[in-house]
Amino acid sequence: MGLLVLAYIGSLLVSGRTLRGIGLPSGSEYLLAGVVIGPLGLEVIRKETLLEMEPVVSVMIGWLALVQGLGFGHNGAQRASARSVLRGSSVALITMVTIAAIVYGALRVFRLAPEESQRIIALGTGVACTETTRRAIRWVVERHGAAGPISSLVADLADNDHLLPMVAIAIVFALPSPLNTVEISPLPIWAQLISNFILALVLAVAAHALLSREFRIDESWGVMLGIAVMGIGVSLRLQLSTLTVMFTTGVLLSALSKHRDDILAMISSTENAVLLPVLLVAGAMVPTQPTTLVIVVAALALTARISAKLMTGVLLRTLDKRLSQAAPHWGLSLMPSGSVAVCVGLCCAYRFGPNFGEAILVASISVNILGELLGPVALKNTLVKGGETTS
Amino acid sequence: MSGGPSKPKSAGVRLIQIAVLVSLFAMLFAATRLIPETHGHVSAIAGLGFLLLAGTLTSELLEILKLPHLTGYLFAGVIAGPHVLNLVDHHAVDDLSQINALALALIAFAGGAELEIETIRANFKSLGWAMFFQCVGGTILVAAVFVAARPLITFVQSMSWSAVIGVAIMWGALAVSRSPSALLGILSQTKAKGPVATFSLAFVMSSDVVVLVMLALILTLIKPLIDPSATIAAHTLEELWNEILGSIAIGTTLGLILTAYLRLIGRELVMVLVLLGFGFTAVLKYLHFDPLLTFLTAGFVVRNLSNQGPALLHAIERTSGVVYVVFFALAGAHLDIPLLKKLWPAAVVLAVSRAVFTWGLARVASALANDSPEVRNWGWSSLVSQAGLTLGMSVVIAKQFPSFGDSFRSLVIAVVAMNEVVGPILFKYALDKNGESRKEEPTRQSLVSLVNAEERVSVHSPSHHG
DSSP states (O other), X not given: OHHHHHHHXXXXXXXXXXXXXXXXXXXXXXXXXXXXXXXXXXXXSOHHHHHHTHHHXXXXXXXXHHHHHHHTTEXXXXXXXXXXXXXXXXXXXXXXXXXXXHHHHHHHHHTOSOHHHHHHHHHHHHHHTOOOOHHHHHHHHHHTTOOXXXXXXXXXXXXXXXXXXHHHHHHHHHSOOTTOSSOOOSXXXXXHHHHHHHHHHHHHHHHHHHHSSSOOHHHHHHHHHHHHXXXXXXXXXXXXXXXXXXXXXXXXXXXXXXXXXXXXXXXXXXXXXXXXXXXXXXXXXXXXXXXXXXXXXXXXXHHHHHHHHHHHHHHHHHHOGGGTTSOGGGGGGGOOOOHHHHHHHHHHHHHHIIIIIHHHHHHHHHHHHHHHHHHHXXXXXXXXXXXXXXX | OOOSOOOOXXXXXXXXXXXXXXXXXXXXXXXXXXXXXXXXXXXXXXXXXXXXXXXXXXXXXXXXXXXXXXXXXXXHHHHHSTTTTOSSOHHHHHHHTTHHHHHHHHHHHHHHHXXXXXXXXXXXXXXXXXXXXXXXIHHHHHHHHHHHTGGGOGGGTTSOHHHHHHHHHHHHHXXXXXXXXXXXXXXXXXXXXXXXXHHHHHHHHHHHHHHHHXXXXXXXXXXXXXXXXXXXXXXXXXXXXXXXHHHHHHHHHHHHHHHHHHHHTOOOHHHHHHHIIIIIHXXXXXXXXXXXXXXXXXXXXXXXXXXXXXXXXXXXXXXXXXXXXXHHHXXXXXXXXXXXXXXXXXXXXXXXXXXXXXXXXXXXXXHHHTOOHHHHHXXXXXXXXXXXXXXXXXXXXXXXXTTTHHHHHHHHHHHHHHHHHHHHHXXXXXXXXXXXXXXXXXXXXXXXXXXXXXXXXXXXXXXXXX
């Protein structure tokens, strides 16, 4: 019931407003609100309730991933070029590898976690802290009325960098680990990885087949809901990555269906209603007594992300003439993270349980909040320096 | 985007639908066999999505046979359910049963919102005679058949005659309950307009209220027949009266609040309905008020005391279609096939006799009311269906009479299962035959269309519920 009320509030109050410069760009206020109402704060929601919410939250996260997938590779009605996707994915890869490497190194050196879990925590943190949210980028651009090559480039990067984390999380979930709160999957790792994509393909083809005739809203809702819920349920049952399955389903359906724009317009209207409760739950899942591991992983993730974005900024400035006027530290403009990061973190928290899973979640939340503080300011400065806005 | 009637489907489209349906079955089959045991609500999630898709596809494929969509949803649920392929197991079915609260709320809302005071006024004589004959005459006649069929009904064979008569009267009261969900589902699919549709809607929606009250009274009055040590408790009648009055009062208030909301805000109606369906239902049950009556009243108030009726109905349609596919598919999954096999002789006798009496009493009532020929010939067709309301009542009876309640409920389940399958087919046939169904295909609502659910078809298998 609480989730329904939150979804209602989210839909009623938040719809479209963040893109008009009202509200924080990355949604950090809802994460913090979750912390306040969760066990760490006022304990309006108890830990047991949060754990019981897992099935519903999993469905919500899967739905968000589907929306992301449908929108991926497009900038409005325009399809993104392969170059844009490659560039965005490369930036994401640099960030992910940097964060994962630093966290893994620290875990190994200081033995903060059992050996068999170090890879998962490191890779999971890397995946969770990779994203640059397009919401924040658009928030800044719209708020300051910016236009130009730098704005386009940054927006393009943000639009196309979440393919990698959505796919890479499947690897994290496939790795054998004693951390799993679920039964061990009978499938070998390679079979689990392939199963994600096979399942997504079947779902996308089924959806395309059912929606290939004239588009009707009422009928399409039923198909999309059915496909999404069934896909989420089957992926949970097979212990696959729901994020990967649903994101890939969205991407494939977007490629297959001629009604892609209609479908996206239809289901993206629910995004805020679904995102708000997810952010609140994520915030509420922050542990009351974080362990050393949780604190260290969060701190390392923050440091590593800043380093990675700065490195990315320097690299892009070297390779792309459009950034020649930008300051060397313009890479901080890519700091804001959003729903993808939080969803990955939340999935890991449910999957890998307290301490280890929560370490990844707290890292993703920390990165989100830091990105909220640094990112918009850095981006605004970059745009001013580049002459794309005066405010 | 969408608009206008959908085009007839070609053979190619049908083949695609079959292929997709088979793929979905295969996917879930593989998943359930690969990992047979799950924790938590995982199987319910997959089951929900599957029932939604499979129900829709099956209903569309059964269009070839001119069967109502409702039948397709039921069929999909039966095949996927615990007694056939077990793709949706008992736990998932139980978990998903919570959707029924939402379905019931939507049915009741829609039912109330479809009722216009003018319609009731215009058909008052017809409704009055039909109500009298169906409720009183039907109860007596069906009760008589129940007594006559005693040799086929094992749990009454050892009872005294007074007890048998008491049980028979209870059975008779149950027999005159109808299914607003099936009715409104068919009306939504066919977009039927005409005397039969109008009469059916007005009668079924109002008769269930009468039957609820009647059953409560009967339960109180026949107790001494079954249990000689029991007495008629006046406070029970007083509680019933308070429940009815309170439900109507709350429903009226809710209706006025909804009207104001629709007028002043008018957004996120789907979410509001979902919140009311889940949350408000729980509150009403906690306070011992009847959700069906409350939401029915609320819908009625919105329709007749404001101009927001169409807005409410539109919001209900948007929500209910998806909900009702799952609702009826779950009903199918709940059908206890082994039980049906065991009780079919008694169930057939009782179901057929009920249908015959319904027809006969309808003819008499129509003659006295001087109804139009259409209503006289086909007005009875919507009265055969039974679903969740009847089953809900049987649960109440089972709790009040634990010595034979489970067996009684089993028989109810068996009979309702038959009426649930046959009734909608009959009603749709009547509407088509009478020319009240629209010639063109209705706006694509195969998934969404099952507007108006009403009763919760909670066909639980006795063994499962223990």
